[in-house]
Amino acid sequence: MKKQLSWKELPEGDVLEAGTAVEFETGDWRTNKPVWFPDRCIHCLTCWIVCPDASVKVADGKFVGFDYKHCKGCGLCAAECPTKPKSIEMVLDK
Amino acid sequence: MVTVAKTGNEAMAEAMRQINPDVVAAYPITPATEIVMIFAGFVADGLVDTEFVAVESEHSAMSATLGASIAGARAMTATSSQGLALMYEILPIASALRAPIVMPEVNRALSGPINIHCDHSDTMGGRDFGWIHIFSENTQEAYDNVIQAVRIAEHASVRIPAMVTTDGFIISHCMERIETADDQDVKNFIGEYKRENSLLDTAHPITAGALDLQDYYFEHKRPVAEAMRNAKDVIIEIGKEFGKKFGRTYDLFEKYKLDDADIAIVVLGSTAGTARAVVDELRDKRVKAGMLKLRVFRPFPAAEIAAALSKTKAVAVMDRSDSFSSQGGPVFTEVRSALYEVPMKPKIVNFIYGLGGRDVKMNDINSVYDALQKIIKTGKVETAINYLGLRE
Numbered sequence: 346m347k348k349q350l351s352w353k354e355l356p357e358g359d360v361l362e363a364g365t366a367v368e369f370e371t372g373d374w375r376t377n378k379p380v381w382f383p384d385r386c387i388h389c390l391t392c393w394i395v396c397p398d399a400s401v402k403v404a405d406g407k408f409v410g411f412d413y414k415h416c417k418g419c420g421l422c423a424a425e426c427p428t429k430p431k432s433i434e435m436v437l438d439k
Numbered sequence: 440m441v442t443v444a445k446t447g448n449e450a451m452a453e454a455m456r457q458i459n460p461d462v463v464a465a466y467p468i469t470p471a472t473e474i475v476m477i478f479a480g481f482v483a484d485g486l487v488d489t490e491f492v493a494v495e496s497e498h499s500a501m502s503a504t505l506g507a508s509i510a511g512a513r514a515m516t517a518t519s520s521q522g523l524a525l526m527y528e529i530l531p532i533a534s535a536l537r538a539p540i541v542m543p544e545v546n547r548a549l550s551g552p553i554n555i556h557c558d559h560s561d562t563m564g565g566r567d568f569g570w571i572h573i574f575s576e577n578t579q580e581a582y583d584n585v586i587q588a589v590r591i592a593e594h595a596s597v598r599i600p601a602m603v604t605t606d607g608f609i610i611s612h613c614m615e616r617i618e619t620a621d622d623q624d625v626k627n628f629i630g631e632y633k634r635e636n637s638l639l640d641t642a643h644p645i646t647a648g649a650l651d652l653q654d655y656y657f658e659h660k661r662p663v664a665e666a667m668r669n670a671k672d673v674i675i676e677i678g679k680e681f682g683k684k685f686g687r688t689y690d691l692f693e694k695y696k697l698d699d700a701d702i703a704i705v706v707l708g709s710t711a712g713t714a715r716a717v718v719d720e721l722r723d724k725r726v727k728a729g730m731l732k733l734r735v736f737r738p739f740p741a742a743e744i745a746a747a748l749s750k751t752k753a754v755a756v757m758d759r760s761d762s763f764s765s766q767g768g769p770v771f772t773e774v775r776s777a778l779y780e781v782p783m784k785p786k787i788v789n790f791i792y793g794l795g796g797r798d799v800k801m802n803d804i805n806s807v808y809d810a811l812q813k814i815i816k817t818g819k820v821e822t823a824i825n826y827l828g829l830r831e
Contacts, residue, residue, distance in 0.1 A: 349654060352661035357598070358509075358537035359651070359659045360636040363644030 367415075371398065375418035378438035379411055386432035392422035440685075442618055447581045447610035450617055451517070451543040451603070452477035454585035456487055457625035458541075461512035461632075464492040464503030468522035469555045470607040471545040475517050501526035501533070508538035509647045511637030513589070515540065519607060520547035520561045527565070533600045534569025534663050536647055539592035539632075540600040543585060546708065546759075547607040548795045556796020557607040559707065560760035562736075563769045569663040571601035571670055572737035574707045578615040580734075581605045583687055586620075589629045590677045596669040606709040608796065620685055628684055667738045674735055691740040693732040694747055696722060700729025702811035703748060703785075705774055706757040707733045710792075710799055717804040728808055733770065741777035748778065753786045753811040757827075759793045767791070767824045786814050792827035803827055 379392075388408050393401040400416040402409045423433040445453065452474050455463070463482075465475035482491040490512075494500050500516045507514040518526065523544060533540055548554040549561050562572055573588060575581040581603065588601040605611050620628075636645050651659055675690060682688025693711075696718050697703055706714055711732035721728040731747055748754050756775070758768025766772060771789035778784045790807050793799045807827065814820055 350658065352658040355655075355658055355662070356636070357662065358636070358647065359535065359649060361646040361649050363646050365646060 370414045372414045377418045377435040447605040448473035450582040460515045462507035462514040466500045471519040497522040497525040501529040510639045511634040513632040517543040519545040530568040537598040541588040544602040554795040563760040579617040609709045691735045695730040697729035701727040703729040745777045751785045753814045790827045
């Protein structure tokens with residue numbers, strides 16, 4: 346078990362390093378997960394804009410995938426996807 | 440050094456102008472409004488370099504001030520009463536994150552009923568948040584205390600926020616002759632603010648304001664207690680340095696004819712001015728009366744207060760607020776506790792007074808000393824908790 350520090354050993358004001366949220370894998374909180382349908386997708390990147398967990402991966406202006414280690418399955422990407430039929434569907438994550 | 444006519448609010452705004460903070464995030468509330476209003480005028484006239492953020496509530500004012508402070512800015516705001524109450528949830532965060540915010544706080548009664556006049560219930564209500572509390576008796580002290588507070592709060596062994604009070608309307612809106620220092624002398628006195636870990640230091644990014652679970656919260660609060668303990672000596676040290684530079688020395692409290700006094704009152708804020716005149720009158724009649732004017736309420740200088748009062752026979756603690764503990768006001772409770780260990784302790788009683796701006800005159804203070812004389816004569820305390828000036 347990691348050593349529990351005394352109050353004298355702690356950094357002032359409980360300052361911690363930045364960017365540690367990435368190490369906390371919230372992906373296992375999901376009930377449903379988003380699934381991408383490449384043939385329907387127009388790469389408008391609306392899903393990337395609305396994702397609250399920065400879990401839509403984009404490269405060269407195109408959708409490339411979901412970060413399933415952090416995606417909490419909120420479904421905003423699917424809800425906002427403008428194509429008909431939608432290019433993202435939420436399915437039960439077993 | 441110039442002699443000028445200023446109200447308490449004007450004096451605090453002037454101190455802020457000379458401090459020239461990086462950020463002021465403010466919302467108005469009577470009777471503190473003028474401080475930030477006058478300061479906003481300084482901003483508009485280009486007399487300061489401050490980034491002035493006009494927010495939509497005191498909750499945001501304190502949030503923005505705290506954020507700015509953690510980002511490495513020297514940040515200030517000012518408020519009263521309900522405004523301070525609306526800042527409630529951020530106040531303990533400011534001390535936990537070690538933000539040396541300096542905030543003028545114009546003492547005004549907490550609602551209800553709604554009342555815009557002076558009492559100490561607002562800042563007393565926030566006495567457990569890890570903020571330093573320095574009370575000003577008059578306009579000169581208001582000016583001097585704001586400047587000293589910057590050095591105190593930012594001191595390496597302190598780094599917790601500080602509020603500097605004045606009595607609402609009584610001092611905030613009362614014009615007095617004061618001495619103000621030269622801009623450069625104030626600038627030299629306060630020095631530069633350098634925060635070790637700041638949000639805007641992009642070379643060393645940090646997370647501030649993280650979550651703690653049961654295993655670390657306690658350890659993260661303990662340093663704030665230590666900082667508050669350290670603050671006492673720092674306040675004395677800065678008070679002496681201020682005296683050397685500007686001619687007026689400050690301490691944890693002021694003893695007025697207390698050393699040989701049989702009867703004494705403990706009082707904070709402007710009422711001390713009235714009490715001083717009463718003490719002089721009593722002394723003319725050969726009554727050994729004295730006064731302890733408490734300047735620093737947080738940290739609470741228990742040992743020093745006990746030593747100062749230990750030779751008296753009866754003490755009345757004046758509280759301009761009721762803590763509704765059913766055991767009297769906050770200052771009474773803490774002074775009484777300070778005297779617990781003193782072997783020959785004086786009899787001690789509480790006079791709750793001046794709530795909602797209820798005026799307290801020399802007659803009223805005389806009646807307090809009369810009560811103390813009666814206690815010495817009879818050897819008995821009839822009523823421990825008294826309400827001075829209340830219509831029964």
